[in-house]
Amino acid sequence: MRALRALVTGASTGIGRTFARELAATGYVVTAVARSEDRLRTLVDELGSGHRYLVADLATADGQGLVADELARHPVDLLVNNAGTAHHGPFTETPAQDALTAIRLNCEAVVTLAHAFLAQARPGDALINVSSTLAYAPTPGLAVYSASKSFVTSLSEALWHEQRPYGVYVMGLCPGMTATDSHSLSHEDAPAALIQTPEALVAAALRALDRRARPTVVSGTANSVFTFAARVLPRRTALALLSRTP
């Protein structure tokens, strides 16, 4: 029987790197995608023989095309659409170009790669789109980011339903605050109960992948309480509270 194959975007660091490590440890042959070749090479060396990397800027049409072609030529059993970016600040005080780059990476690349993957997916295959708890919480100061994650969660839920008859599982994964190299978080940023490690997040995602039940996976009790509150609070109250979130 051939080994299962996975492609993980944004695998050079953070949550994506943890996905790549954990999937390799459970027997997947991993293709790691990001822009930083040095980091990808270090990761693939660590994972061992058989694993590979692909350098691509997924905020560009060329980079998206490169990875979509790879998925068409070398189908995988699991795609983890993880690469994403956020820029902080009031909407009008941040360059429009930053917002558009975020949308290309967080939304356009997710659609392009999901489409390439699902076009050839077979029963048993799975797609994980990494969203955020902010998908449920329009966030002042992170307006484009939170809107982009609402897009990812909505897309994932609809695709979950569409793909069920074909035996293909689609998950929208909603991490809350996750301490990574580029997002070092401390007690000053948030109560410890709200901060997860990438290892805890990925373990929760892989447990949910085994069960293949829920369209959306919110990792951790505190994050579930947060998303519940964000959905049921009156919008003005939610927005006032969220404008104070770090």
Ligand SMILES: NC(=O)c1ccc[n+]([C@@H]2O[C@H](COP(=O)([O-])OP(=O)(O)OC[C@H]3O[C@@H](n4cnc5c(N)ncnc54)[C@H](OP(=O)(O)O)[C@@H]3O)[C@@H](O)[C@H]2O)c1
């Ligand atoms: N950390 C959190 O608190 C948190 C919370 C909720 C949701 N999330 C989501 O989880 C995902 C991963 O977040 P993270 O915290 O692990 O982020 P991170 O540490 O900043 O890592 C982002 C990854 O994406 C890659 N990347 C960035 N721009 C790219 C581009 N244009 N083309 C290809 N790859 C690109 C980066 O590699 P290169 O720079 O080498 O390209 C890196 O591997 C994102 O979708 C994020 O929105 C994170």
